[in-house]
Amino acid sequence: MSSTALITGASKGLGAEFARLFASKNVNLILVARSEKELNELKDELENRFNISVWTIAKDLTIPENVQAVYDEIKRAGTEVDYLVNNAGFGDFGYFADTEWERHRKMIELNISTLSQFCHLFIQDWIPRKSGKILNVASTAAFQPGPGMSVYFASKAYVANFSQAIAYEFRKYGITVTTLCPGPVKTNFGRAARMNHPNGFLKDMKTPLPEEVVSFGYRAMMKGKALAIHGVLNKFVASSVRFLPRKWLATLSAKVISW
Template identity: 55%
Template sequence: MRKTALITGASSGIGLELAKVHAAKGDNLVLVARNQVKLEELKVELESKHNINVLVIAKDLSLPNAAQEVFDETIHKAIPVDYLINNAGFGDFGMFSETNWEKEHKMIELNITALTQFTKLYLKEMVKRNSGRIMNVASTAAFQPGPTMAVYYATKAFVLHFSEAIANEVKGKGITVTALCPGATESGFQSVAEMEESKLVKGKKLPPSAEVAQYGYKAMMKGKTVAIHGVMNRILANSVRFMPRNMVTKITRSVQDKAN
């Protein structure tokens, strides 16, 4: 029997590549994003190429009750979600005193609220079936404070700690929870965050989204709780535990400021 993966933020970047990975494995898909046109194009491509069923749900997940509406639609259509992939999210670059609150509020609603509600809703169904896998896309940003991206880093710290806690709660119940922590990745993230001039990404060769998606899929299927993509990212993420907090924050600021 085919399994079904629900993927948020599926119209671009890591989410789109995760959709391709699951489709290639023969999984049916529920694809959620704001861009209806891109989702429909992806649906046609994946259904014809892999002979699977794809349900498209165009939804702005930063809006109240959006996650509940998606859940209700899958229940109404009797679609059991075996893999929940909370990938949708975005960032913002700039000093907190100067950045736009409306954008940050949407970021919090998407990166935290929608992800948490999706996990709550679908986890209950997984517990009933004693099976299921959840992947929450965090970031290497989750391991330290992030001056010039203060709210984004904080949201990803929430995702990491939340995922680790839930993974512990469901241990032995046939369910796994994975926090995927990529570093800077070649995707549309940088343009949305308006951080193309940051030293973190300007002039850098970033790993492609497809590579991160493959890594994340394998980590989820192995039931890994925290999956940090890239050897150097793993070293850096773990090294912050042994450094003074103020030094970690200063270093983060220095590598993320605008390039000269």
């Protein structure tokens, strides 16, 4: 029997690559993001290349009612979701006092509330059947405070801690939760976070291809790993920061992020 993956933030970037990878494994897809046109172009591409069905739902997931509405639509259609990829997220570059609160409020809604609510909705369906896999996209930002992107870094710390906690809780039901922590990847993320300053820290950085990060995350999810940090250097940094005095972390991080 064919299975189905729900992928949020699937119109571009890592989410679109997740869609391509799941499609290549003959998994049917439910793709959610705001950009209807991009979602439909991806649907056409994937349905032409693979023997799967792709359902697109264009919704703004910073609006709390839309999360429940997506879930209700899926239930009404009688579709069972087997894989949940909570990938939609964005950041905002700039010192907290200089940035708009509304952007932060939406970021917290999307990066934290939407991700948590989808987990909460699907776990209720998965407990009786004792199966289901979740991949929550955090970031290497999760491991330290981030002056210049304070709310984003904190939101990803939430994702990592929340996801590892529920991974522990859900083990007894045979349900796995994987936290994927990519380092910088060139997608639309930088533009969405308004990081296009000429000296922005991503500018000259050699970064992995989105496909590499996605394939790494996918393999970790299938193995049911709780934490997947992409890249040797990122793993090293994420483990070393644990041994540094907390008071140094914001200063070190500020030097990397700011221009």
